Amino acid sequence: MIESLSDRIHAALLSPRLRQAAIVAAALAMLATLFGAFIYAPADAIEGDVQRIFYIHVPMAWVAYLAFGIVAASSLMFLWRKQSRWDVLARSSAEVGLIFTTLVLLTGAIWGRPIWGTWWAWDARLTTTLILWVLYAGYLTIRSFVGEEESGARFAAVVGVLGFVDVPIVHMSVTWWRTLHPQPIVVRPLESPSLPNEMLAVMLVGVVAMTLVFVTLLALRYAVGIADERLRLRRRRAYARALLATTRTLEAANG
Amino acid sequence: MNLDLRVFTAILWKDLLIEVRAKEVLAPVATFALLMVLVFNFGFEIDTGRGRDVAPAALWLAFILGGLLGFGRAFQLEREQGALDAMLLAPVDRSTVYLAKLAVNVIILLGVEVILVPAFGLLFDLPVLRPGVLLTLALGTIGYASLGTLYASGMANLRSREVALPLLVLPAMIPLVIAVVEATAEAMGVSPDSGRPWWALILAFDAVFVVLSAALFGSLVKDT
Numbered sequence: 328m329i330e331s332l333s334d335r336i337h338a339a340l341l342s343p344r345l346r347q348a349a350i351v352a353a354a355l356a357m358l359a360t361l362f363g364a365f366i367y368a369p370a371d372a373i374e375g376d377v378q379r380i381f382y383i384h385v386p387m388a389w390v391a392y393l394a395f396g397i398v399a400a401s402s403l404m405f406l407w408r409k410q411s412r413w414d415v416l417a418r419s420s421a422e423v424g425l426i427f428t429t430l431v432l433l434t435g436a437i438w439g440r441p442i443w444g445t446w447w448a449w450d451a452r453l454t455t456t457l458i459l460w461v462l463y464a465g466y467l468t469i470r471s472f473v474g475e476e477e478s479g480a481r482f483a484a485v486v487g488v489l490g491f492v493d494v495p496i497v498h499m500s501v502t503w504w505r506t507l508h509p510q511p512i513v514v515r516p517l518e519s520p521s522l523p524n525e526m527l528a529v530m531l532v533g534v535v536a537m538t539l540v541f542v543t544l545l546a547l548r549y550a551v552g553i554a555d556e557r558l559r560l561r562r563r564r565a566y567a568r569a570l571l572a573t574t575r576t577l578e579a580a581n582g
Numbered sequence: 583m584n585l586d587l588r589v590f591t592a593i594l595w596k597d598l599l600i601e602v603r604a605k606e607v608l609a610p611v612a613t614f615a616l617l618m619v620l621v622f623n624f625g626f627e628i629d630t631g632r633g634r635d636v637a638p639a640a641l642w643l644a645f646i647l648g649g650l651l652g653f654g655r656a657f658q659l660e661r662e663q664g665a666l667d668a669m670l671l672a673p674v675d676r677s678t679v680y681l682a683k684l685a686v687n688v689i690i691l692l693g694v695e696v697i698l699v700p701a702f703g704l705l706f707d708l709p710v711l712r713p714g715v716l717l718t719l720a721l722g723t724i725g726y727a728s729l730g731t732l733y734a735s736g737m738a739n740l741r742s743r744e745v746a747l748p749l750l751v752l753p754a755m756i757p758l759v760i761a762v763v764e765a766t767a768e769a770m771g772v773s774p775d776s777g778r779p780w781w782a783l784i785l786a787f788d789a790v791f792v793v794l795s796a797a798l799f800g801s802l803v804k805d806t
Contacts, residue, residue, distance in 0.1 A: 406801045465749040482736035485798045500757035
C-alpha cells in the first residue's frame with residue numbers, strides 16, 4: 328500500500344503534464360491573490376495599505392512549515408526504505424523551504440518597519456522563524472559538505488528528522504524566554520479581534536496560491552535532482568564498462 | 583532497543599581508559615573553557631555588578647564552545663586506524679554503542695565542569711555550588727552531549743567537520759541553551775525566579791534527543 332502510494336507521489340512530481348498544470352494553476356492563483364490583496368480587500372483600519380503584505384507573508388510562513396514537514400517525512404522514508412528518491416525529495420523541499428523562510432523574514436521586516444518602527448523585534452514568533460532558518464541553512468550546508476555518498480545522505484536524513492522535532496521545543500523555549508524580557512509594544516494582526524470576511528477570503532486564496540507555487544518549485548527542483556541522480560548512475564556505469572574493456576584489452580595483449 | 587550492559591560497560595571502560603592515559607580531551611577542553619571565561623571577562627566585565635547578569639551565559643558559552651572541540655577530537659581518535667569501523671563489526675546493538683559513547687562524553691564533560699565551575703565561582707564570587715546550579719549543569723550536559731555525540735559520529739568521515747559540527751549542533755540546541763542559562767541564573771540568584779519550569783524543558787529536551795539519537799544512530803553508522 329505504502330509502496331504504491333509513494334510510487335504515485337514520485338510519479339506525480341515527475342509528470343510533465345501535471346507540472347504544466349501546476350504552473351498554470353499557480354500563476355492564476357497568484358494573480359487572484361494579487362487582485363484580492365490590492366483591489367478586493369479593504370484597507371486595514373489601523374495599519375492602512377501596509378497590512379496588505381499580510382496576504383503573502385502568512386501563506387509563505389505556512390509553506391515554510393509545510394516544506395520542513397516534508398523534509399522530515401521524506402527523511403524518515405529514506406531511512407526506512409533506503410530509496411534515494413526520498414533523499415532527493417528531502418533535499419529539494421529543504422531548498423525551497425529555505426527560500427520561503429527567507430521571504431517570510433524579509434516580508435515580515437518590511438511590514439515591521441512602518442508598523443513597529445523597527446525592522447526586527449525579538450518576539451517569539453520571529454525568533455522561532457529565525458532559528459528555523461539557521462537550522463535548515465545548517466542542514467543544506469552539511470548536504471553540500473557530505474557530497475554524494477550514501478552515508479552522507481543518511482546523515483542528512485537524521486539531521487532532517489531531528490531538526491523538525493526540535494521546532495516545537497524551540498518555539499516553547501523562545502516563548503518562555505521572551506515573556507521574561509521587555510517586549511516591544513506591537514500590533515499583532517492575528518490577534519486583532521476579528522478578521523473581516525473579505526480579508527479572510529483573500530488570505531485563504533493566498534494560502535492556496537502559495538502552496539501551488541511551492542509544489543511547482545518543489546516538482547521542478549525534484550526533477551533536476553532525479554536527473555542528476557540518473558546522470559551519476561550512468562557515469563558510474565560507463566566508467567565500469569571502460570574499466571572492464573581496458574582490462575580485457577590488456578589481458579588479450581598479454582595472451 | 584535492548585541495552586546490553588556488558589557491551590555498554592566494555593565500551594565505557596575502554597574509552598575512559600584511553601582518555602585517562604592519553605588525556606587528549608579533558609585537559610585541553612577545560613583549559614580552553616577557562617580561557618574563554620577569561621576572555622569573556624575582558625569583554626563583559628563579569629566581576630563588576632553590571633556584568634553579573636551575563637555570568638551564567640558566559641559560563642555556559644565557555645563550556646559549550648569547549649565541548650565542541652572535545653566532540654571533534656573524540657571522533658578523530660575514533661577514526662584513526664578505523665577504530666569505529668572495527669567496533670561496529672561486532673554484532674552488538676547499535677543503540678548500546680551510542681549510549682556508551684554518550685556516557686563517555688557526559689563523563690568527560692562533567693570532568694571539564696569539575697575544573698571549570700569552581701574556578702568560575704572563585705573568580706567571580708558567585709554561588710556555583712548550589713544544588714540547583716549543579717543539577718542544571720548535569721542535566722544540560724546530557725542534552726548537549728546527546729546531540730554532540732550523534733552529530734560528531736555522523737561527521738567522523740567528513741573533511742570540514744570542524745566547521746560543520748557547530749553549524750548543526752548550535753542551532754539545534756538553542757532551546758537547551760535558553761533553558762540552562764535561565765535556570766542557572768535563577769539558581770545562582772543572579773536573576774529573579776521567573777516561575778518557569780525550566781528543568782521540565784531541559785528534561786524534555788534530554789529525553790527527546792537521547793531516545794531519538796539512540797534510535798537513529800544505527801542508520802547513521804551502518805556499513806560506513
